[in-house]
Amino acid sequence: MTSPAQDTPAGLLASALRGDPGRPLITFYDDATGERVELSVATFANWVAKTANLIQDELGAQPGDRLALLLPAHWQTAVWVLAGFSTGLVVAPGADPAGADLVVSGPDTLEQARACGGERVALALRPLGGRFPQAPAGFLDYAVEVPGQGDRFVPYAPVLTGAPALLLAGGGAMSGGAVVERAVASAHEYGLAPGARVLSRLPFDSWAGLAAGLLAPLAVGGSVVLCRNAAGLAPEQLATREATERVTLTL
Incomplete structure (x- = not known):
């Protein structure tokens, strides 16, 4: 018998909100543009709520639908x-959009994303969450659609711990409960404690990237310094960032 959302990934975020909503959760760097964005638990949760309302009310997605994420x-x-x-939804990072019910694409994968026969959403990935100068044909512009969504989200039906939640390449679908268990296990493997701050340069299309860049720190009350286009950072630049951001582990 599955139980409702307290043991799901969404439950991890709800737990963080009950703890210290003002603390940083994600600090994002894009070393190609010089962008730095910091989101508290509360701000991140607000973006999640607005996006979930967009998914449920505007895109008409149903529990169990497959969401292909073609995003860095x-x-x-x-x-x-x-x-x-x-x-x-069953979140499927890097999945073939032809087999998905809806797809979310960055600006570099739009042609690939057109293989999806369902709803298509495009993210410009511009600084400050900016929109496309002109929305790509056949796509909703996320930056245009999300601001008007509600700040609170309630699913039409409870999300159960045993329901499929994550599909990664080369494996079967993991339930929400299994995602939480694996996130906690990864946190223990990394030696993370409450307040840990993880710097990750890993992509989100593998468990290692999802765990380091989001789920393991979230599971233990930690935070993330997420770095994009950081391959060219010199060792001394990386060391400076680690010190400035009070990083406890780099992956």
């Missing part, structure tokens, strides 16, 4: 991951 490691990708979990 980015704070908005983390939002979509948690919003997908919150609405009972």
Whole structure:
């Protein structure tokens, strides 16, 4: 018998909100643009709620639908991951959009995303969450659609711990409960404690990237410094960032 959402990934975020909603949860760097964005638990949760309302009310997605995410490691990708979990979708990072019920794409994968026969959403991934100068044909512009969504989200039906929640390449679908259990296990493997701050340069299309860049720190009351386009950072630049951001583990 499955139980409702307290043991789901969305429940991890709800627990963080009950703890210290003002603390940083995700600090994002894009070293190609110089962008730095910091989101508290409360701000991140607000983005998740708005995105979940968009999924449920505007896109008409149903629990169990497959959500293909064609996105890099980015704070908005983390939002979509948690919003997908919150609405009972099966989140499938890097999945073939032809087999998905809806797809979310960055600006570099739009042609690939057109293979999806369902709803298509495009993210410009511009600084400050900016919109496309002109929305790509056949796509909703996330930055246009999400601001008007509600700040509180309640699913039409409870999201159960045993329901499929995550599909990664080369494996079967993991339930929400299994995602939480694995996130806690990864946190223990990394040696994370409450307040841990993880710097991740890993993509979000694998468990390692999802765990390091979002789920393991979230499971233990930690936070993330998420770095995109950081391959060119010199060792001394990385060391400076680690010190400035008070990083406790780099992956």
